[in-house]
Amino acid sequence: MSGIKRGVSLYSYQEEFFLRKLTLEQCIAVSASMGAYGIESLAEQMMPGYPKLSDEFYEQWHEWMRIYGTTPTCHDAFLDTKRFKHRLLTLDEEVDEVTRDIKHAQRLGAKYIRMLVICSPELMERCAPIAADHGIWLGVEVHSPWSIKHEWIQRHLEVAYRVGTDKLGVIPDLGIFVERFPRLISERYLRNGAHENLVRMIVDRYDRHEDVHGLMEEVEKLGGNGEDIGLARTVGHFVSSDPNNLRDIIGAVRHIHGKFYEMTEDDYEYSIPYNVIVPVLAAAGYEGYISSEYEGNRHLQDAFPMDSVEQVRRHQRMLSNLIGEQK
Secondary structure (H helix, E strand, O other), X not given: OOOOEEEXXXXXXXXXXXXXXXXXXXXXXXXXXXXXXXXXXXXXHHXXXXXXOOHHHHHHHHHHHHHHOOEEEEEEOOOOOXXXXXXXXXXXXXXXXXXXXXXXXXXXXXXXXXEOOOOOHHHHHHHHHHHHHOOOEEEEEEOOOOOOOOHHHHHHHHHHXXXXXXXXEEEEEHHHEOOOOOHHHHHHHHHOOOOHHHHHHHHHHHHOOOOOOOHHHHHHHOOOOHHHHHHHHHHOOOOEOOOOHHHHHHHHEOEEEEEEOOEOOOOOEOOOOHHHHHHHHHHXXXXXXXXXXXXXXXXXXXXXXXXXXXXXXXXXXXXXXXXXXXX
């Protein structure tokens, strides 16, 4: 059995939370029922009033953690760079906003903050000592279409290694390892009126890991409509990286987003090779959480009833098996 731990990003339950089918407490409870005791939260999604949360809210939060035996792992921070109409935030203003998130994460009892990939290396370096003073580690999310080898991520890693990986690092999103294009996305385009032959061509091009740049223009010349061109654009936002790249940066990783789009009935993720990724992480000595992050809901909600809980449950069973947990 590896030392990898299981958790859930409450982002996974966004559909049910929005439709008032699950409360925040119920999201925590259902995660715990799966043995996923690490709770990653999004204050702007599920904590109304943030950043002005009451003392009573934090007391209730810790009571839920006690009741369900869960642990706050990560706070997902956002950066409101376009708050003002005619200008972006200054670096000092960005530092103030991140400081607010640091204080919130500390009050939650979380150790990590997921920083958006748009955050600059300069911002991360400025915030590192502030976070460290509050017992918080900051990790930039490595999210498609970026990858571990991307120049922007390498700049962040250079800062992390210089400042100290006990303060800064990266949070890999496993969506950077999409081996096969998610069929639920291409099927959504078909329902919207895309042509079957063009959809097949686009998906095959991606699945063969060929260059998809210029695909939009090619599809347009072939008579593609707006949906066909939209799919050609979408595939350019996906990447199929080598999972072995994780070995090179594992010292700068404290937390991982277990992105998934479709769990089949036999607990297999259609697009992302978890059976390769998890052994790589285990062999590299990773002992943090993999936090299930379901992102298939938005591609199905036009035509099918949603059951994000069942999708997360299947994902957790898969992780449990791959980690080697004893039954």
